[in-house]
Amino acid sequence: MQMIAKGWKRHKKHACNLLVMIRLILFVYALAICLQVSLASSPAPKGISPKWIWQKDKTGDAEVFLRRQWQQKVPVKSAILRITGDDQLAVHLNGNKIGSVRSWKKPLKLNLTKRIAQGHNVIAVSALNLGGLGGVVAILEIVEEGGLKRTLVTDEQWMVNKTNPDGWMTTNPDGKDWVAATIVGSHGVEPWGNILTSAGPAKKTAKRLIAAQREIGLKIHPGGFVVEKLFDVDAKTQGSWVSMAVDDQGRLYCGDQGDKGIFRLTLNGSKEPKIEKIPAEISGAQGLLWLDGTLYAGINKGTPENGMFRIIDGNGDGQLDKAELMRKVDAKSEHGNHAVVASPDGKSLFFVAGNNAPPP
Known part of the structure; x- marks a missing residue:
């Protein structure tokens, strides 16, 4: 009987250790899922937050033109742009229209992987505000070949103009009257909130003749x-x-x-x-x-x-x-x-x- 009791104690101890190990594995797995969901729903890497930008001293009933140029030295593996504007906007990449927003409450999520060129690129936005506070907010998340990540956000590096001069959507615009964008607030500020987290792909309208x-x-x-x-x-x-x-x-x-x-x-x-x-x-x-x-x-x-x-x-x-x-x-x-x-x-x-x- 003593031998049976000692054997039972050993098995019980091993069972407890196994149960603890299983619980630890399940905890780590759940933590990894939570982190993955958190990262997937976040519109920007930690420490990089897009800003709402606009033309200085120009708010209600205004149309402004914005651009951000950068040099892409390494080929792109993936590139996702999230963008919206209060109230409406049209967005272009290297002179080609890639999307439009009819309401700031419906932000766009655009796949630019095959559109970004190796060399100089420019995102150009024509934005229209129909009253009240105006602004544009965007984030472009790029993964380069080799795994290096690069993030561009709306900030003071964007340039703004009250008019649309020749070549404003290209990499060689007329430099007249372009000024640094004015920060309206950080992404998450009211009344817009964390709107970019709800960005979705543009809906394709059916081509049906009336x-x-x-x-x-x-x-x-x-x-x-x-x-x-x-x-x-x-x-x-x-x-x-x-x-x-x-x-x-x-x-x-x-x-x-x-x-x-x-x-x-x-x-x-x-x-x-x-x-x-x-x-x-x-x-x-x-x-x-x-x-x-x-x-x-x-x-x-x-x-x-x-x-x-x-x-x-x-x-x-x-x-x-x-x-x-x-x-x-x-x-x-x-x-x-x-x-x-x-x-x-x-x-x-x-x-x-x-x-x-x-x-x-």
Whole structure:
């Protein structure tokens, strides 16, 4: 009996030791899972926190342009970008649009592994704030070949501009008016909270034609018509043309959305059209209308100010040299003053404006 008792004690001791070891293994395994979940849900490595950034002294009803350039010397194994902006934004990588945000509450998670080039890269963001506090927050987590991790976050190294100069989305932008971003607050600050932790991939919308689109498709480029390219617009000297009107002589008036002015094109059959910048100091026409010998322009974020203008020939030399303000409409973003349309009787004008144009 004594031998049986001693044997039982030895087995009991070994069983206890085994139970302790099993419990220790389970504890370590659970701890590893917790750490893995914690790291997976975290938008940034410890010690690196993205900031909400914006243009200094420019908050409500504002559109700003931001960029961050870096050199990627080592090939990329993986790269994930999380980004959002209050209220909306469009994000580009090396000049190509890669995503957009329609609400800051729905941040993007973008896989850039195959998009980042070896060499210089630039992330460019056009951001729109529709009221209240504005900001952009982002983090790019890169794993290079060899396992080295690299993290880029929104901070003072980002550059901001109130306008979008030539090449602003490329690695060789116009350096004019770019300044260091202003820090609004750290990621996690209210009212946004830790929003990047909920970032998800962009949803693909189904390509389904509605009845109106199908009808338009049947009428585009009907038989007997030929599409010909008339002219290459020089972005550096003539800007980006976004509006057009035709005068009584069949000449075209085209407006640059920036500061390059309004141009008149005289068509010469198969020859290169004659291009003339009108003398009137006016630009930023998002809408143009020719009516009864007068050119009307809806100016948005332009020169000399925002609103509806009448442009006339002041001295009878055949050139539009005088711009007269008809109604000031102080729109402050891309969603401002746009098209000008004549009423059916030609006695009134309809001035079409976006949601950022206050009622006159």
